[in-house]
Each structure stands twice: as C-alpha cells, then as structure tokens.
Amino acid sequence: MTNMLEIAGLTKLFPVRNRFGRKTGDVRAVDDVSFSIEKGKVYGLAGESGSGKSTIARMIMGLAKPTSGDILLSGHSITGETGTRAYGRKVQMVFQNPGSSLNPRRTVGQSIAVPLAAHGTPLGEHKRRIAELLEMVQLPTDFALRYPHELSGGQKQRVAIARALAVAPQLLILDEPTSALDVSVQARVMDLLVDLGQQLGLTYLFISHDLSLMRNFADTVGVLYLGKIVETGPTASVFEAPQHDYTRLLLASVPVISAEEEAMRPKIPLIDGEIPTAEQLIALRDGATPVSQRTET
C-alpha cells in the first residue's frame, strides 16, 4: 500500500550571519527527518518551540525549499510540483492563529471563494459550494456574509478549515490548530476534524506541543527534538512506554487532572532551565543530579 506522504532524510539548514551579514554557520532546523503517513491516518508531530515542526510543514507545503532529502506524495516526488495548482489541490494547511490567517477585509464567503476561484470552480457555482463548505464545518450558511471580527475564535478556525477543504485536498496539515482556543471550543473543533477525516477520507499531519491532545487524536506520533525525530511509533506505545529521555521529560511535564494520568507520567525530576542538553538527558537517565548548563550562560 502506498503511503499518502513519505518523507526521507529531510534536512533544512538556515544560515547564521553575524552583524556584518557574513555567514558564520548554519542552524540545523530540520535534521535528517524521515516518516510516512498512510492514507486516512493521523501522524502527530510533537515537539517544543524551535524543534522544527513548522519548518517541516512549510517544506511539505512548498513554502520552503529542503536543503536535502525527499518528500513524496502518493509515491511521487513533490520537487518541481509545489506551487502548481495541481499540488495545491492535494495539500492544504490550517494555521495556529485563526485571527491572523483570515483577511479582516473579506467576508467569510469571499475568503472561501479565493481558493475556489484559484482552482477553477466556475463563478456560478461559488455560492452553492460556499454554503456546502460552511455546512460541512457546522456553521450557518448566512455566516458567508460575516467578517472575521464578528466571529469567535472557534468559529474563525472553522472558517479556516472550510477554506482549506474548498479544493477537496487529500492531505491536511494542521499546525497547532486549537492552541489559541478554549478547551471546550477545542473539543468541538477536534470533533469536527475527526468527523471530516472519516467522511472525506482525509490524511492529517497534526502538529502540536499538547501531548494530551496528541494522545487522543494521532495514530502514530513522532517526537521532534532540536530538528531530529528522537522517537516514533504507535501513539499508545510511545505514551505508555517512552524510550527516549526527552520523550519522558516531555511527558513528565504535562499538567494532568487525574491520578491515573499522574501514575503513567514518568517520574523524573524537573530540571531548572531550558530545553535540556544531551548531557543533561544522559545524566537524567543515569540517575545523576541534573545540572543546568544552558540556562545561566
């Protein structure tokens, strides 16, 4: 069976320049990352700020060029394809902040019409299609006439999802789609994403730093740490028996609301400081008292 998405050895370097504009080195934002997603499944990419999650998403969308490595969609390399209409029809993305991803001067209907027009839906069909999409994300069809400032955060995110679905994509990249929303609103948006995934047979790449959410949505999870996937596997096994020290640290840090969750959280001392260095992780594993090396410098 062909994978919907396959990523092999994906690497992205960003140049580091000094204040005179001279290049002094590179940041390995994404470092030899490989994973694949079966059609109709959810792959979760978990990691903290700066771990490279969005850079991976941007490369898949064709918004950034890989330094090396391959991205295959349904078995075909996307090199040279991204940016074309055919590609945009297959892959779409929903961003974290619904407020800034919608144009404040366009009505909801106008926002959804942009991808429709770009992908050649005849003008005469726009109205019907917009109504259909709004229904799909469970919004009243008269919302087409509203402006973003007249919508709540959850409603804006539904519009962003409707807009992404306008071209009937196969792969939907969700970059922290609910992190700006209240927990009750988040639950309803997640309900919607699950239902749409089943109805439309969508494949999701789900990016989030919220491990509890990840646990309940992703089929497979990859833990990203400083540009590398340090651990990947079926969600349940990664959560129940984490192998890598960084995964264990992440799990140990999640605030939880029940004794059962607390019991499954790895018991490791939380270190004072920033993202732990490799040495600290080794020290943790070996049971030594952890020392912060990055923080106070």
Place this chain on the structure above:
Amino acid sequence: MSDALLAVRNLSVQFTTYGQTNQVLKGVSLDVPARSQIALVGESGSGKTVTMRAIMGLLRTPPAKVTSGEIFYDGHDLLTMPTKERLKLRGTAMSMVFQDPMSSLNPVFTIADQMGTILKYADRRLGRSRGNRERMARVHEVLGQVRMRDPERVSRSYPIMLSGGMRQRVLIAMALLSEPKLLIADEPGTALDVTTQAQILKLLKDLVEERGLALLMITHNLGVVRETSNYVYVMNKGVVVEHRPTADLFEAPRDDYTRALIAAVPRLTGGTSFGKAGAAA
C-alpha cells in the same frame, strides 16, 4: 467578614465602552487564607484578569466601575482605603506575576536597573530607605531564590539576553522583592514550552511553601489547577459557579459547567474520543 488574608465579597464590575455597558463581574466572592494555595479557573473572557486587576487596584475608571462589593486585605477594605495607604500595599503586601514576561520587562534597562527601581519605590512607599549596595544585595538575593545560578550575571543582563523561562523567573523575583504575603499569578508560564512551564510551576509552589506565602493562581488550565492548588474557584461569565477543595472538584464536580469543562480536557491516558462516534460512545 472573614479572617482570610484576602477576602473578596460580592464584587461586581462593569465596563462602559462606546456607550455600551457590560457587566463583567457579577457578585464574585472568594477567600485566600494566609499560606494557602488557591486557584481561580475559567475560560477566556470569564473575568479572571479583571478580578486580579480589581484586587491589585489596577482597574481604570472609566471604563471600569466597581458597582458593588468589598475587597478586604488583612481586614481592611481596599476599595474605601485612601489611595496612599493602598499604594503602600501594592508590591509589598501583595504582588503579582504576569503571563507575558517580555511585555512586562523594559528592553532598554538591565535587570538590576529594573529591579533596583522597583525596590527603591517600594522602600519609599513604606518610608524605608537603603543604599545602592544594600539594594543590589537584595536583588541578588531574590534572584538566587528563584534558582538563578549566577544572580550577578543575570542582573547585569538585558531582557533580550535571557531565555523565556529565565525572564519568567525574573518576574517572579521582582514580585518577591518586598517580601509580600500574597502572590497573585495570572497565567504564569502560559507563553512557555511545557517543560519550562512545568519548572516555573514547581518553582512557584516551592517558593510559596518555603516562604510561607499565600498563592492565588489564575489559570484556564485545569491541569495547572490540580498541580498548584488545594482549593479552587471556578468562574464562568463573571460568576463563581463552584468552589471547593481541588481534589473534590475533580472527583465529583457539582456544577454542570464545571463538569463540561472537565470532560473537555483530553487525557494523557487516552480514552477521550472526539467526533460523533466518540460523543455517542
């Protein structure tokens, strides 16, 4: 009246903007006993920050107006107290820690400058004075209390030179400068990564225990409530809908809103099913 360190009684606040009046707090009451760890939890817009601002005397009138209620600190009503008396309490008897470290620090001054100034004004309000050197000694002392390994170097830094977690710890240090009895933290660490947030929460908890402070933790995150408090107030649309010991709240929530809120939290153990199929199950 209660003998709590802080007692909010029947507090109502409205905002008037563009001729429209909006009742934002509707008879809020809560108690923070000395040395207690209390949480105030609610979703966006429920009125948590307005409550905190009312307690700290930071509401601007207009547009805000307190339409009823009292706020007692140590038995004295803050709302009827002369301004001068009230200012004496701010930052000394009670202090607060904000969510966003970057916007509450001034980028063009060093940490030592900013903390020194805060301390100078706090001393002045209390009619105390101390020399520059003593002031810096105190600054270094509190930076040490928030587990900075090299307080002198941190104090010479500009905010931009510090990581997000360190900035949040600087803010906590600032709040501790004048040895308050009550610390109010509004979503501390929300802007930080999970591992850093966990460290900040642990630090706050350790500090209140070590220093015998009372903590009022304001948050939208029920996990944070469970980790940092032993008594909790749940707020919805300007009303406290339920308040009880934290452990009881999670065991058997009474209010419908609280129940729905707890049910919406995804569990680390799995089993939270989203989607129609999930809702039916």
